[in-house]
Amino acid sequence: xxxxxxxxxxxxxxxxxxxxxxxxxxxxxxxxxxxxxxxxxxxxxxxxxxxxxxxxxxxxxxxxxxxxxxxxxxxxxxxxxxxxxxxxxxxxxxxxxxxxxxxxxxxxxxxxxxxxxxxxxxxxxxxxxxxxxxxxxxxxxxxxxxxxxxxxxxxxxxxxxxxxxxxx
Ligand SMILES: CC(C)(COP(=O)(O)OP(=O)(O)OC[C@H]1O[C@@H](n2cnc3c(N)ncnc32)[C@H](O)[C@@H]1OP(=O)(O)O)[C@@H](O)C(=O)NCCC(=O)NCCS
Numbered sequence: 001x002x003x004x005x006x007x008x009x010x011x012x013x014x015x016x017x018x019x020x021x022x023x024x025x026x027x028x029x030x031x032x033x034x035x036x037x038x039x040x041x042x043x044x045x046x047x048x049x050x051x052x053x054x055x056x057x058x059x060x061x062x063x064x065x066x067x068x069x070x071x072x073x074x075x076x077x078x079x080x081x082x083x084x085x086x087x088x089x090x091x092x093x094x095x096x097x098x099x100x101x102x103x104x105x106x107x108x109x110x111x112x113x114x115x116x117x118x119x120x121x122x123x124x125x126x127x128x129x130x131x132x133x134x135x136x137x138x139x140x141x142x143x144x145x146x147x148x149x150x151x152x153x154x155x156x157x158x159x160x161x162x163x164x165x166x167x168x
Pocket of ligand 1: 058059060
């Protein structure tokens with residue numbers, strides 16, 4: 001089989017801005033957690049699409065914390081980049097920042113590791129290009145992604161066994 005050409009981290013990097021509108025908010029005027037999750041998934045999926053150049057599906061999301069309330073009228077800035085490309089899956093780190101353009105302040109409000117699986121035209125998992133690691137920081141992130149992947153897959157296998165036991 002022909003070897004797939006690798007792609008660098010910067011080739012698929014995503015930066016996405018979104019203003020928080022009243023329709024995205026709860027009655028207190030803060031953005032709904034589900035809306036932030038949706039934006040994380042979109043930003044992460046774009047990075048995965050750019051890396052794999054295929055269809056992708058979200059296979060899993062690691063833990064997600066919401067550190068600060070985000071108000072209507074503020075801006076959410078999402079930065080997503082591939083940290084690891086494996087056989088058919090990729091881990092993408094998505095960091096979310098809240099930007100108050102009146103005060104000129106920006107601070108991080110969430111961070112997530114999302115795993116996407118590349119699919120071919122018939123919907124089957126397909127090989128992804130290797131990730132070309134150019135910097136020390138990228139190599140460190142990759143090593144950490146490998147460790148997270150081990151833990152994630154072990155937990156998923158344990159939980160899936162539980163579902164099947166319940167289903168009989
Ligand atoms: C994700 C999905 C394609 C995996 O299918 P599968 O039959 O387990 O396929 P495979 O065993 O060939 O695994 C494919 C890849 O998914 C990865 N994977 C499977 N389950 C995973 C999980 N819970 N977390 C992270 N990666 C996972 C595998 O490690 C493998 O990656 P690799 O090739 O890099 O090692 C399948 O479960 C699916 O379609 N899920 C629904 C996805 C979806 O619709 N998401 C939107 C929200 S519902």
